[in-house]
Amino acid sequence: MASLALSATAFEALAARLRASTGMAAKADIAVAAARLGLSGAGAVPVGDDCAAIPDGDGYLLFAIEGFMNAFVAGDPWFAGWCGVMVNLSDIAAMGGRPLAVVDAVWAKGEDGATPVLEGLRAASARFGVPIVGGHTNLATDRGQLSVAVLGRASRLLTSFDARPGETLVAALDLRGRYREPFSNWEAATDAPAERLRGDLEVLPFIAEAGLSRAAKDISQGGLVGTAAMLAECSGVGVEIDLAKVPAPEGVDPARWLMSFPSYGYLLSATETNLPALLSAFHRRGIAAAAIGRVTADRRVVVASGAARETIWDFERRSLLGCGPAVLQLDEAAAPAVVGDAA
Incomplete structure (x- = not known):
C-alpha cells in the first residue's frame, strides 16, 4: 500500500x-x-443518499438506479454491463443493505450492439448472486445506452x-x-x-x-x-x-x-x-x-x-x-x- x-x-x-x-x-x-x-x-424519504430508503415493516426497502455515460457504454460495453450490476450492489451495501433483484434498460443499435452489454450484465448477476428479473430493451436506436436499477433491503441503515x-x-x-x-x-x-x-x-x-x-x-x-x-x-x-x-x-x-x-x-x-x-x-x-x-x-x-x-x-x-x-x-x-x- x-x-x-x-x-x-x-x-x-x-x-x-x-x-x-x-x-x-x-x-x-x-x-x-x-x-x-x-x-x-x-x-419523508430523504434524497441525496446512495439509495432511497423506504420504511417497510421492521426494516427498509432500498431502491437505487444508475445511468451510464454514452462514451463508457460505447468504449467498454461488456464492462458497462458488469458495472450496471456491481455499482448498484455497492449502493445497496453502502446503506447497510443486501440486494434482492436487478432490472435493466438497454438501448442499442441492433442485437450485435446489445450483446456485449447483456453478457456483462449476466456475468455480474451470476458472480454476485443477484438475479436480473426484467427490464426494458430497445434495439432500434443509433447508440448504446444503459441504465440499471436494484431493489434491496436493510434492517438497520447506514x-x-x-x-x-x-x-x-x-x-x-x-x-x-x-x-x-x-x-x-x-x-x-x-x-x-x-x-x-x-x-x-x-x-x-x-x-x-x-x-x-x-x-x-x-x-x-x-x-x-x-x-x-x-x-x-x-x-x-x-x-x-x-x-x-x-x-x-x-x-x-x-x-x-x-x-x-x-x-x-x-x-x-x-x-x-x-x-x-x-x-x-x-x-x-x-x-x-x-x-x-x-x-x-x-x-x-x-x-x-x-x-x-x-x-x-x-x-x-x-x-x-x-x-x-x-x-x-x-x-x-x-x-x-x-x-x-x-x-
Whole structure:
C-alpha cells in the first residue's frame, strides 16, 4: 500500500485538480434535478443518499438506479454491463443493505450492439448472486445506452445524513486491482471469485447491524474527495482528509487516485470506541481500510498534506447536491430546462 504524501508544489497542483474535477462537477446536476422535482434531504424519504430508503415493516426497502455515460457504454460495453450490476450492489451495501433483484434498460443499435452489454450484465448477476428479473430493451436506436436499477433491503441503515463532528473518517478500498483504461475505473472485481465478492459486500450490513457506524457512502464517480463532499453536505458537517493516510496502490498518480471510481470503495464515519472493530471488519477480508481524517463542524471539505491545508469545497458559499440540511436556493432563472443525470 502506497502513501499519497506530496511536496508543497505537488500538493497545490493536486488541490487545483480536485477543485476542477469533472466527476465532482457532475454531481451538481443532482441539485438541478432535485430542485425541479421539489426534492431534498428533508423529505419523508430523504434524497441525496446512495439509495432511497423506504420504511417497510421492521426494516427498509432500498431502491437505487444508475445511468451510464454514452462514451463508457460505447468504449467498454461488456464492462458497462458488469458495472450496471456491481455499482448498484455497492449502493445497496453502502446503506447497510443486501440486494434482492436487478432490472435493466438497454438501448442499442441492433442485437450485435446489445450483446456485449447483456453478457456483462449476466456475468455480474451470476458472480454476485443477484438475479436480473426484467427490464426494458430497445434495439432500434443509433447508440448504446444503459441504465440499471436494484431493489434491496436493510434492517438497520447506514446513511449519508448521520456523520457527526468529532467522528473519524474511514476509507475502505480494495487495492487488489488495476485501472481499466482509458477511464479512471479501478477494477478489482471481474477476476475475483464469487465467494470473495459476496463476502466483501456483506461487511457493510454487518457494520450497520453491529452498530459500528451510522454513516457511510459508496465512493462514486466523484472520487474519494467528491464522495466525502457529498457525505459532508448531507450530514451538515465538514471533513478534513489527511492524504498521507489514504490507502492507495503502489505507483498511482495521487490526483487520479483521488478522483477514481473504485469497484469497491466506501467512506464511513466512526466514533473512537467503534473504530478498531470497524477497521478490523474490513481487514479480515483483505480490504485496505484506514482512518484518513475527521468529521468537523466548519462545513468545508479540506485536504491536508503535512502542515499544508487546502479547501476543496465550502458549503457556506455554495451547495453541491442541494440535499443538505441548509440548502442554498436554486436560481430559477438560471436553471437549465433539461435536467441531467441525477444518479
